[in-house]
Amino acid sequence: MKPTLKKLGLVFVLAGVAAFRALALDGVVIANSSVAADSLTADALKDIYTGKTKYWDGGQAIVIAVLPDKTDAALQQACGMDSSSFKTFWQRLAFSGRGQEPKRADDAAGLVALVSSTKGAIAIVPADAALNGVKKIDIK
Amino acid sequence: MADSLFGQDYEPAGQAQLEVTVRARSASCAVFSGHKWRQQKQICKTTMKKHTKKETKKVLLTAALGAAAACNTHAYDLTLGTNIPPITVHGTASQGYLLSSDYNYLANDTKNGSFQFSEFGLNVSMNPFPRTRVAVQGFDFDVGNAGQYDPFLDYALIEYTFNDKVGLRAGRIRRPAGIYNDIQDIDLARTFVLLPQGMYDARWRDWSAGLDGAEVFGDIQLPTHKLGDISYAFYAGQVEMQENGGIARYIDGTGMAMVSTLDDCPAYGGQLWYNTPVDGLRFGASISYLANFGFTVSSGGVLAHSIGDSLTQQYSAEYLWKNWTFQAEFQTYDYTGKTHYSLSFIPEGSSNDNPDSWYGAVSYRFNKHVQAGTYYSAWVDAGQKQNDIAVSLRLDLTDWWVFKVEGHAIEGTGLLRDMVDNPHTSNNSYWYMLAVKTTFSF
Numbered sequence: 001m002k003p004t005l006k007k008l009g010l011v012f013v014l015a016g017v018a019a020f021r022a023l024a025l026d027g028v029v030i031a032n033s034s035v036a037a038d039s040l041t042a043d044a045l046k047d048i049y050t051g052k053t054k055y056w057d058g059g060q061a062i063v064i065a066v067l068p069d070k071t072d073a074a075l076q077q078a079c080g081m082d083s084s085s086f087k088t089f090w091q092r093l094a095f096s097g098r099g100q101e102p103k104r105a106d107d108a109a110g111l112v113a114l115v116s117s118t119k120g121a122i123a124i125v126p127a128d129a130a131l132n133g134v135k136k137i138d139i140k
Numbered sequence: 141m142a143d144s145l146f147g148q149d150y151e152p153a154g155q156a157q158l159e160v161t162v163r164a165r166s167a168s169c170a171v172f173s174g175h176k177w178r179q180q181k182q183i184c185k186t187t188m189k190k191h192t193k194k195e196t197k198k199v200l201l202t203a204a205l206g207a208a209a210a211c212n213t214h215a216y217d218l219t220l221g222t223n224i225p226p227i228t229v230h231g232t233a234s235q236g237y238l239l240s241s242d243y244n245y246l247a248n249d250t251k252n253g254s255f256q257f258s259e260f261g262l263n264v265s266m267n268p269f270p271r272t273r274v275a276v277q278g279f280d281f282d283v284g285n286a287g288q289y290d291p292f293l294d295y296a297l298i299e300y301t302f303n304d305k306v307g308l309r310a311g312r313i314r315r316p317a318g319i320y321n322d323i324q325d326i327d328l329a330r331t332f333v334l335l336p337q338g339m340y341d342a343r344w345r346d347w348s349a350g351l352d353g354a355e356v357f358g359d360i361q362l363p364t365h366k367l368g369d370i371s372y373a374f375y376a377g378q379v380e381m382q383e384n385g386g387i388a389r390y391i392d393g394t395g396m397a398m399v400s401t402l403d404d405c406p407a408y409g410g411q412l413w414y415n416t417p418v419d420g421l422r423f424g425a426s427i428s429y430l431a432n433f434g435f436t437v438s439s440g441g442v443l444a445h446s447i448g449d450s451l452t453q454q455y456s457a458e459y460l461w462k463n464w465t466f467q468a469e470f471q472t473y474d475y476t477g478k479t480h481y482s483l484s485f486i487p488e489g490s491s492n493d494n495p496d497s498w499y500g501a502v503s504y505r506f507n508k509h510v511q512a513g514t515y516y517s518a519w520v521d522a523g524q525k526q527n528d529i530a531v532s533l534r535l536d537l538t539d540w541w542v543f544k545v546e547g548h549a550i551e552g553t554g555l556l557r558d559m560v561d562n563p564h565t566s567n568n569s570y571w572y573m574l575a576v577k578t579t580f581s582f
Contacts, residue, residue: 052359052369053304059270061225068539069508080419084508084536085460091581092329094230096314096322097275097295100265101230103217104539 027074027124029137030112034060034119039138042078048122049079051090051099056120064090064102065123067111074124216582218264231262234327236577243553243571244561246334246342247284250573257342257577258282259325261294273299281325284558285389286343292382295350303358310354316373316411317426318454318469321348331465331503331513332532333546333575337555338497338519339454339471346385351407353377368417374410379430381405387435390557397439405433409452420460428452433477448477448491463505465513470498495521509536524554525567540581548573 029045031037035056040048047053048062055061066075072083081089093099103118105111108129115121116133125131216229236257240250247254263277279294281287297311314322323329324340334342341348355375362368381387381402388399409428416422434447454471472494479489497520503513511534518527532546549572553565 047304047359052371054273054301055271061267061273081460082463082505084505084511085465088329092323092326094265095232095261095263095277095326095329096316097263097277097297097309098314098322100228100273100275 025074025077025124025139026127027071028127028129028131029078029122029124029139030115030131030134031123031137032063032115032117032119032121033133033135035122035135035137037137038135039140041140045139046079049075049086050081051093054099060120063100063118063121065105065111065114065118065121066102067105067108067123067125070108070126071124078124225266225268227264227266229262229264230582232260232326232328232579232581234259234577234579236327236333236575239574241572242569243556243565244558245556245573246337248561254284256282256284257575258289259327260291261326263295271301273301275299279325281345283342283386285392286346286386290382305358305360307357308354309357312350312352313355313375313377314350315348315375315407315409315428316355317348317409317428317452318411318424318456318471319458319467321426321454324349327544327577327579328542328581331511331534331544332501332515332530333544333577334530334548336469336497336499336501336515336517336519336528338495338517338526339469339499341386341555343386343389343557346382347379347387351375351377351379353407366417368415371413371415372410376408377406378404379407381435391435391437392560397437397444399435400438400443401434401436403432403434403447406431418459420458422458424454424456424458426452426454426456428454442486443482444479445481446477446479446491448475450475465501465503465505467501467515468499470496472496493521495519503532510534511536519555521554523567525552526554526556527551542579542581544575544577544579546575546577548575 029040036058037056044053049064053062066083066086068083068087075086076082079086090099090101094101103114103121105114105123108126111123111125112129112132112134115123122137218227218229220227235255237253237255238245238247238250238257239253242251244250244254247256258281260280261277263275265273265275267273274297276296277294278291280289280291282289293312295312295314297309297313299307299309301307316322318339320330320335320340324335325342325345327333353376355373357373358371360370360372362370381404383399383402385402388402391397391399407428407430409426411424411426413422413424428451430450432447433450434445436443436445438444451474452471454469456469457467459466473496475491475493477491479491481488497518499515499517501513501515503511505511513530513532513534515530516528517530519525527550529549530546532544535543537543549570551570552567553562553569554567556562556565559565
């Protein structure tokens with residue numbers, strides 16, 4: 001009896017951890033085709049968007065691109081900051097010499113084109129955006 | 141009239157020092173009338189002409205950066221070739237206005253309103269090699285007698301990131317200390333026009349903002365993401381003191397002595413942040429040690445050389461929750477020094493200074509255009525005090541244009557630091573200040 005209960009408890013704990021880790025993103029994560037990664041964990045995505053991870057595994061600089069207003073919910077889900085806080089956060093890094101501000105696009109098509117043409121770029125686009133010339137990154 | 145400014149027995153220690161004094165104390169060269177003041181009148185005219193040129197330059201620079209921001213709300217990317225990484229360019233220009241009910245604070249004539257409150261920054265950065273970044277920022281500012289629109293190299297660094305845990309940057313860097321030290325003069329990066337001045341004195345950036353040296357930095361994940369992570373930065377180098385910086389102006393502002401030399405000094409320190417597993421909540425601690433900070437002042441023909449060490453500790457808490465931002469910081473500063481005089485019969489003196497300051501701040505963002513905030517700050521040092529309640533409104537009119545208006549209710553005068561412009565001060569005085577600022581950025 002006891003070993004069975006123990007196993008059951010472990011299953012519930014692992015399910016809880018999995019549920020805690022899962023990220024329901026209101027958008028799709030895309031990257032430039034030069035990026036080797038096909039997937040990221042939710043924590044890795046957050047580390048990128050909060051400036052803790054600045055380079056891909058091969059040493060290529062990570063270039064974050066954003067679409068203000070249209071993907072605010074997804075941005076909040078990814079890094080815990082709303083769009084205004086996110087902008088201020090990166091302005092602080094840029095003007096103190098500790099980072100580079102994300103690039104901004106005016107619409108989804110422009111954002112996809114920006115990511116497509118910028119080595120190392122990553123962005124969150126609306127779920128219905130046409131993903132021409134970029135790769136989709138799965139968030140685990 | 142000039143006698144009342146300088147005293148009948150005044151003898152300027154040098155032309156450069158007289159120029160500074162003239163700028164600070166005289167709005168018109170007509171005060172220098174009569175044969176006795178002929179040389180001073182000429183210096184005054186030259187000084188005023190230089191100041192007018194600088195004011196013109198400031199207006200043109202603000203207009204240029206504002207136009208650049210309006211034309212392009214994003215950073216400029218300069219492409220030098222197909223195989224060369226692009227260079228990213230950002231800029232910011234701020235112009236402020238200060239008006240006080242009593243005393244002249246931060247700028248020279250705030251009782252009548254002053255525009256001596258400007259900042260301009262232009263930076264470029266690129267990633268030339270894997271894991272490598274190069275960044276340079278030029279800066280120009282004016283706060284009362286500090287800055288004086290003399291542009292300087294704010295930071296120029298090369299950074300190599302081994303991995304998320306360890307990176308190294310070297311060159312001229314901004315010093316991390318608390319929430320705001322390394323962005324203390326970047327208006328668009330905060331809600332308030334004036335940060336709590338007991339902790340982030342707008343006139344003292346040459347002392348506090350940067351150093352020439354190196355810094356090791358990184359983020360260390362605790363065993364699981366559920367425990368959060370530690371961000372760290374430790375630095376060592378040399379602080380370059382500026383002749384027209386806040387420290388020199390502070391000494392000049394006593395009205396009793398003028399700075400002859402101001403030594404650069406070694407600095408060591410670091411900043412730790414514990415980023416908790418709760419989104420937006422972090423706690424910080426920093427320490428900064430300046431060794432052998434030395435300066436020589438002249439007063440009545442006597443030279444006095446002071447040298448001492450200072451230790452600053454700062455503790456911070458910040459919580460970003462939904463549209464709210466909560467911040468609190470405490471800083472304690474200890475200075476110990478000795479003074480030697482050029483006249484041998486004057487014995488060596490010793491000095492100690494131990495001010496403490498703290499503040500609590502709250503701000504709320506109503507939408508992407510409107511944010512309001514308030515803080516209470518306190519500063520105390522050997523019976524002197526200055527407490528401040530600030531209420532601020534920030535308007536993000538566009539992506540590239542910010543406008544702020546802020547009111548201060550201040551008790552005490554401990555931070556005025558300019559006896560020449562404020563001969564009568566009182567710990568028990570209550571006075572008010574209006575601060576307005578607009579910023580363009582791209």
